[in-house]
Amino acid sequence: METPIIAVPSVNHGPLTHSYTYCSPKPHDSNMGEAHILGVDEAGRGPVLGPMVYGVCYCPLSKYKEVSTLGFVGSINLIANWSITIRQAEHWRNLGTIDSKTLKETDREAHFTLIQSRNDIIGWSVRVLSPQEISWNMLNKSKYNLNAQAHDATINLIREVLSMGINLREVYVDTVGPPESYQKKLSTLFPSIDITVSKQADSKYPIVSAASICAKITRDHTMKHWAFVEKVNTSRIFGSGYPSDPNTMAWLKSNIDYVFGYPRIIRFSWATCGTILEKEAALVKWPSDDNSNSQAINSLLQENDYKHKSKLFENMKSVNDF
Template identity: 45%
Template sequence: MSLKCETERSKTWKDFGDGVPCVLGIDEAGRGPVLGPMVYAAAISPLDQNDELKALGVDDSKALNEAKREEIFEKMNNDEEIQQLVAYALRALSPELISSSMLKRQKYSLNEVSHDAAIALIRDALNCNVNVVEIKVDTVGPKATYQAKLEKLFPGISICVTEKADSLFPIVSAASIAAKVTRDHRLKHWEFKEKNVKVPDAGFGSGYPGDPNTKKFLQLSVNPVFGFCSLVRSSWKTASTIVEKRCVPGYWEDDEEEGKPQNKKMSGWLQPKNAEEKVPKRNVYFKERSMRNVVSL
């Protein structure tokens, strides 16, 4: 996991259906947790195979138990007949990518991150020669605004953005299963990049803020200087509150040099110093040496 996000495809995604009209569904897993990636998935299937898709047993991933989700996802990956019925692609957004996006000075909200992941998956299907004629999407934010955005980007395709799409449309249910199983696997088999991360004996839990094991992990693993490891979405209020309480106060050299009061919050450097300031001020090192950015060569 890193700040990069690549599209991962199932075996039959490229050129799926050999030109037959297809429906594409999009859903995500892991929007709310403070730990682990958020996974966006798109599923595609021939438009006239809706009943066959239902027969596979797809449903909103939250309505299926883990064993059933695993069974269906295994067929999507290894059963040749099912691979001709449905294919999928996904984008796993790491905790680091989510946090760095949300903590930019120019805010890049989780809704925008989500929209861009969905758009990338639709474009990938079209670039892989899939004849997408319908798109079903589980909404993120106001559905009318989201639908208008997609219709502008993908004219000529029938698009439906709605709540509970994973329960209404089998193709979105298939995407929901791909996203959920993938996220669960990656969280379960997480390999820490950092050394000596303290994990409770019972593990770090589901990653949701209300999970007792997740709470215990956050309290135990926070480093007083470096904050949290890369498993944690540091931009989440659950995590940032612990950083402010448990970590060493921030010290910003520029504030002292400019005669401003010290901002004691670790996240203070992310906030504008005043209403007029739009970009970070140049460091005094560059000012004293009359150094300027090169704008042309």
């Protein structure tokens, strides 16, 4: 099948300096008061570069079986009635419910096109966490670790859907950390929703697979169209972003600046980045790193007992009695 040219509305084509949320329009044929099902998954949690993207996908519970046929559990007769070709329908039929990360790019884009084409009953949203904010949060004095950032992204996406008037009855989440404690946390925040948190949820629940596709497509196309703030002329062969990927390591080694390190596409809080910077970049030594200087620095910040007086007041004394 030919590689489709697709539009991904969730991608910000300018420099990604701040995190943002994209929400698709509400499904136009969906009754907002009707019970809905929602799935949650992420893309790009582990890579040393680029954003982490959380995605949700939702539809009416009454339409879930129909939505599940969007290449997840395959129904050639139903799919063939939609505005796609029989050849495409045959291609999607046997894919099954699988992790979107294991799909070829063309297959993922085909699934995404189908999700987009069913905007009568399907809605979706993504939260794009910029590498700068991920790093800043993790390196800040009050650390905000990756699990906490992931949890908050999920919580905010669910709240965003609820704020649109969607009646969420069931939510399925691919876990971050122990599923039991995470499920308890979400159930406490959303007591009226039946929440299931599971390992490998994207390979168990079609609605989570759909969310996974929206997240992965958004991240892939963000990386493909990355706008460097630094205006550098560099290779875009980033690889997967994992240290085990030779393309990623080659990019990191060939694009390091001796003084400034890396462009802002990099997550500076990752150990992979820190190790390379220590070996290949200029050594940075802060005054606070030297204990002998700490006292001197503190003394500069302390208020001196001596108060400078104007010469007009040099010979004046305090008077108690008038």
